[in-house]
Amino acid sequence: MASDPRATRAAAEISRINAFFPIMTILGNRLAASRPFEGKTIALSGHLTTLTGALIRELALGGGDWVVCSANDATTDHGVVQMLRDNNITVYTLGNRNDAYRQALKHKPNLIADVGADIMTTLATEQPELSEHVQGAVEVTRSGISKLRALDTLPFGVVNINDGKLKPAIENRHGVGEGLWHAVQALTGMHLSGRRVGVIGYGPVGTGVAAYARAAGASCEVVEPDAIRRLVAHYDGYPTPSLEECLQRVGVAVTSTGVTGAISVDQLSKARNGLVLVNAGHGNNEIDVKAIRAAATAVDQVSDHVVRYTLESGPTVVVMAAGNPLNIVTNSGSPEPVLLHFALLGLTLEWLASRTLSPGEIAAPHELEDMAAELALTALGMAHG
Amino acid sequence: MASDPRATRAAAEISRINAFFPIMTILGNRLAASRPFEGKTIALSGHLTTLTGALIRELALGGGDWVVCSANDATTDHGVVQMLRDNNITVYTLGNRNDAYRQALKHKPNLIADVGADIMTTLATEQPELSEHVQGAVEVTRSGISKLRALDTLPFGVVNINDGKLKPAIENRHGVGEGLWHAVQALTGMHLSGRRVGVIGYGPVGTGVAAYARAAGASCEVVEPDAIRRLVAHYDGYPTPSLEECLQRVGVAVTSTGVTGAISVDQLSKARNGLVLVNAGHGNNEIDVKAIRAAATAVDQVSDHVVRYTLESGPTVVVMAAGNPLNIVTNSGSPEPVLLHFALLGLTLEWLASRTLSPGEIAAPHELEDMAAELALTALGMAHG
């Protein structure tokens, strides 16, 4: 059977990704040897990008019946879908998303891997009786963990791999930091050297955004209300002015606060003219884009993801990606940090396959983070480490 | 007349470039006010990219008859061509390149701007009698200057803007350094942090390539036979091993030597397996790709611009962009350094319009470099500086 050319293209992209950081290949070889999923049914929800495609293709080498749901139509690469189907994996993408999760549950999964807890909450709220089949589940994201904690009861065991050692130190810091500034450079054409930038919020993400700004040659300031974090930012090398002073001075401001309305339209009235606003945090409401739009006397779509607003209070400001996390929207930067997290996901599923968890949330066992780190070091060493 | 959609797209891209670094707009406003080219005919050869389009559109605001030749079919953006024609500028792209230059000369230009000295050498060798019309010319590139110096006689005056203060300190160092590593990251997916890289040749380009590698988190070594440059590299922060030792250790090696055969296939026999070879220098022969190809027992086209060779002597090596300068081939990095150089080109033409040079080559007058720097500072300040 001649394959769909989109599937061929997706497979080629995955080959390219594996060429320089073959962590997925190493994971696949391991699973192919031990076949941990033999006889199991696994339901997985994810953004069906090439990276996720690379993961699932290797996971399936470990045996078992794989049932995949697209977590978001907007992020679904149909070449990946076709490639997975060519590998005899069931993929649900049509219809509304809840239908997809319900379809997946009809397979009575023994293991669940979720990005946003969609399969899990559907199971827990609509068909809790299916829990008897579930040995354990794994959740990848902060928002998924929040949804699970908001449930009345969690009738099966879930491993939280969002809150370990690896994610803040590598994905949050190095993944976001690198990708975000590459995206700003590519979309605006700005060379960052010598430009003043402000980072609003100095948690694990802000730490990386500031470090990569400085590395790119920018003069970086940090706004942080918490005294301890602010003092750490100071000793890490950043002046720590108030938000108001910062916005008067900088050319680019990046939010990484986890807080709604970190930058309000009122605070922009004295901002430096031409200020570029970027969100690197969670969700799309750290910058109050809705209020900016309402207060604008003129709007200019400079290019994709780049809109300039003339505020009635004076300055023009540029909003990138409508306030959504820019590095995610543009998928910029190295895939290595994401693939590392995917390796942890795969190892967690392998670990779950040989046990049954008690109901409730548990942290990722240290041994799994340790093993994911080992796989990454091997992948780096095989190629170029 | 409805415009060609390709011309509309080119104009939109130019708007985007001007949005964050409006040096071309500032130049155009200046020329529109003084109209220095009124009554003159100007012949210009260039790579007809959006950046060059942005330049010519603004130059034409200074009056005069503009005749433009495409310097290379492969780099010609036909949207830019159409946009220029919509602005009543004569553009020659068809036929072989020599025909285009001869066509341009039929207009008896008073001023010439060349990238590679093609119009100038055609004039000097085929129609030297046209020199009486030429007040002066400007050449932008090292290779153009070399061709002019190889002529028996240069029958008109030429301003060399390749060898001033601005180009080594900004375009060579910051332009190439930034663009090169963005391209490596984008094409291979590698995160550069913690990887060992080697820079072969520590002139103005190598200095920037090494500095941006280090800034990106790489562990950088420099190979440089000249003792003075080698000691400077040491104090700039880089171990300075021999080429052989370096290639055994690093994951990526970048040439910036200006020398043919800086890396031979013999020197690769003990290289680290998987070594990625990139050229950031001049021409496409710093890495001996021809010999690598001949010595390969297997060839794998990993993706566009990325080819892996298995050498009979042992290691695999990856050659990027077939040994051509990677940042140019992929057009990566900020356009600011190029636009700065284009502003210097425009100011030089303006300066030439009010005088007639004696035959021979002269350096760019300090006042023109100074003025170009002022325009750039204004452009940075207007937007975000």
Add this chain to the structure above:
Amino acid sequence: MASDPRATRAAAEISRINAFFPIMTILGNRLAASRPFEGKTIALSGHLTTLTGALIRELALGGGDWVVCSANDATTDHGVVQMLRDNNITVYTLGNRNDAYRQALKHKPNLIADVGADIMTTLATEQPELSEHVQGAVEVTRSGISKLRALDTLPFGVVNINDGKLKPAIENRHGVGEGLWHAVQALTGMHLSGRRVGVIGYGPVGTGVAAYARAAGASCEVVEPDAIRRLVAHYDGYPTPSLEECLQRVGVAVTSTGVTGAISVDQLSKARNGLVLVNAGHGNNEIDVKAIRAAATAVDQVSDHVVRYTLESGPTVVVMAAGNPLNIVTNSGSPEPVLLHFALLGLTLEWLASRTLSPGEIAAPHELEDMAAELALTALGMAHG
């Protein structure tokens, strides 16, 4: 009464320290206003350096009877002792140290501040009945906390200020990192740029030692057996070879492992000739200096703190400060991180003065770390922040 000139000199040094980072002055003003220690007796053991003198002089402005013991004859500055006595503070320095602690206990302290838990363990083991007077105590160091945890019973409450957020992020990382390399430069005359250095152990101290090495221009590698820390070191920008490979290549190796025998004499047999060995960790046994001495065929005291050994196995190695923590031995680097920790100590005593803790160890309350950070930010802002 004419003051002792040594006391005058100590007071002058303290003035100089306060001139550019007046956190002690701010603390003193606060305590002078509220007089929290009125009616209390406070016993404090410390290294009686000028920094400690600066602390105690300000603490005494808060009222109370202060009884001070010298924690170590070798670190006692007798100008500081005299200055404290001029301020009506009781200071015990003579005799063996245990006598000093016993003398202090005769004052029946209500509050205890200890560096190394000496007063506390003397009380707990020799005179536990005095615990009824003790509202609470504060311990500053890792070794003190370890001693307290080894006691059978801890008959009063102790605040552990060694294990909070501030110490790893500021003192461990920025204090040690800066001071250590300043000391290496000063004692050896080496410019660090371009030299290869190795950091053994990538915890909070090693993280800082590596970051400051890189900032000083060195080419830094990290040796770390733990896979997670090793991967973090990689993404933080360091190659991560084995100890053996590292020692063959680097010119300086720094231990920060917390482990005895991190570098053994056997591992040095293939080391690079002239390798300089420095300890930045805890205690004086991370480098096995005793075995190095035993294996040496020649010993050369290059200068204070710098001894070169010719090993019978081949290379010469240089041991700094006999394997003791170099930054502490030479007291190099900015006093700011230490003063920040002292401010936390002072605020903890103030907090203890108004309550009585239950027996046992507690972590430093977040509000106290937060307040110490606020004082530091004020101190930085008043002067130069």
Add this chain to the structure above:
Amino acid sequence: MASDPRATRAAAEISRINAFFPIMTILGNRLAASRPFEGKTIALSGHLTTLTGALIRELALGGGDWVVCSANDATTDHGVVQMLRDNNITVYTLGNRNDAYRQALKHKPNLIADVGADIMTTLATEQPELSEHVQGAVEVTRSGISKLRALDTLPFGVVNINDGKLKPAIENRHGVGEGLWHAVQALTGMHLSGRRVGVIGYGPVGTGVAAYARAAGASCEVVEPDAIRRLVAHYDGYPTPSLEECLQRVGVAVTSTGVTGAISVDQLSKARNGLVLVNAGHGNNEIDVKAIRAAATAVDQVSDHVVRYTLESGPTVVVMAAGNPLNIVTNSGSPEPVLLHFALLGLTLEWLASRTLSPGEIAAPHELEDMAAELALTALGMAHG
């Protein structure tokens, strides 16, 4: 004869300096083998520090009669003087300096090495007839070269080793940059991380001062009136405000302009309170300390080299080292850059010994800079490179 203990101490310090960067030892071995100075008389003026002592002791291994003058009483180390005399070298230090130069000339030198051109100008203006004995001379400093150029006639040949490739790239950039900030840290106790600093003047010295400030964690701005240098500073990573704006914001300002009155007392009226003023340039008049003193309503000697002035216009400012170049006054930082320059001096004398120059100034031959760089690389490699 029992040696003077001061001479023993000087010899020990020189041993320590040679232990980690033995460039002087390598030079001495070379000269001891070839004896280029046999039968020659060499007059040398210098600051008789341990570094200069290390140089002269090795030079004398090349044979010849050496006559040494102290260039400055304030910088003369009498242990070095005694050590040189113990090595049968004539040293003039007593009386006024002109006498010393005249004494040296009585020896009818064949070769002259000068720091500040004192021997040379004494010869040229008072005893030009001695020129017939002079094969050639070498001058080390900018001020010496300026004095020589101001002479009516220069009756012998002089090699200018101040204006080559090595000095701006290594001593000016890396030597001053490192030493200056170490001195600021040591004298003020300030940790530089996160503090705003300004660098006034972006030549080779300013470039290094800014780079080392940034490396130390400071947030650095550059003030530079020249547009080309200002744009280079921008792309090198520094905001480039006006002097007035800069002084309002920064905590430390460093001059490196080569211009008298780069910071006037009027420009300080709106300065940030507590601003620390440091000179890294030439002479002691870049900061107008005289006017600051005159305008001060209060003066506070904080410590050696640190004086705080309360200006009648408002702010307090701190002047370091009375406006003299701080790194020189405190002799801070690595001696390597100075020793490299001394090696070039020695190689130039060796080169001069086998020829007679025509009268006039010549640049240092490339081969000598190349050889000095080779010696430095060997010195780095022998020990730790």
